[in-house]
Amino acid sequence: MDIYNNGGPEVQIRSLKKDSMKFVLSNTDLSVANALRRIMIAEVPTMAIDTVEIETNSTVLTDEFIAHRLGMIPLTSYDVDRIQYTRDCTCTNFCQNCSVVLSLHVKVNVDYEDMADPTIDKTRQVTSLDLISSDETVRPVSDDNSHPILIVKMRPGQELKLKCVAKKGVAKEHAKWSPVYGVAFEYDPYNRLRHSHYWIEEDEKTEWGVSANAAEEIPVDPSEPFDFNAKPEKFYIELETSGCMKPEEVALRAMTIMQDKLGGLQIKLDDELKEDTQRWGY
Secondary structure, three states: OOOOOOOOOEEEEEEEOOOEEEEEEEOOOHHHHHHHHHHHHHOOOEEEEEEEEEEEEOOOOOHHHHHHHHHOOOEOOOOHHHOOOHHHOOOOOOOOOOEEEEEEEEEOOOOHHHHOOOOOOOOEEEEHHHOEEOOOOOOEOOOOOOOOOEEEEEOOOOEEEEEEEEEEEOOOOOHHHOOEEEEEEEEOOOOOOOOOOOOOOOOHHHHOOOOHHHHHOOOOOOOOOOOOOOOOOEEEEEEEEOOOOOHHHHHHHHHHHHHHHHHHHHHHHHHHHHHHHHHHOO
């Protein structure tokens, strides 16, 4: 919605759920819409496990395998602004201002009576619920504790003890910091601008159906001449988060980041213009 009524970009929310959001972005350029998509994927900061210190591991998985699985577990990041980037912190390694510590210790004891009974499942599943966080605002994402993320399966006599350090980052550095699983992006569903080239064997309409977004646009008239100056007017965006933060928060943070980038660019251009004016006198 254009709250200032100045002809700027407009946003119309079509669907808003717990972990997904659909909205239409209009009154803007294709480059701006695509920049917003890229920022939502790669530049919205979140928390993720960055280092893992393994003290004991007698499971069937190697230390590197477990560390990788831990790093990809999404962590709640609603209060991520409170955490500093490690590069901006004055500590030597990590502290409570730039990181959150999560610990895990699971040991499966041997019960010889159960071992003799083949009907008893003696496998212990270690999940994200076994991670104990030092900060309640940063913990593994789970759907009411009913669908935790599996880390490793253990058998009697095995033990796993480790400490994880979660840090703030963005997905440009590593995909584990991405707040979204994916961002769908579409414009011109009728291909009026002919930006898409289809492989057609017999009939384009039967082989390449239009998407549901076509209901919001006027169908193409075959007799209408091609407009070489036409530009896309509406951009249909759908995003699905990992649960680390709300989808509307991801979109709003991405818009704020893009505004900061454009503001910084404008200030830099103004400074360059002033220097050229002072140097050349015009």
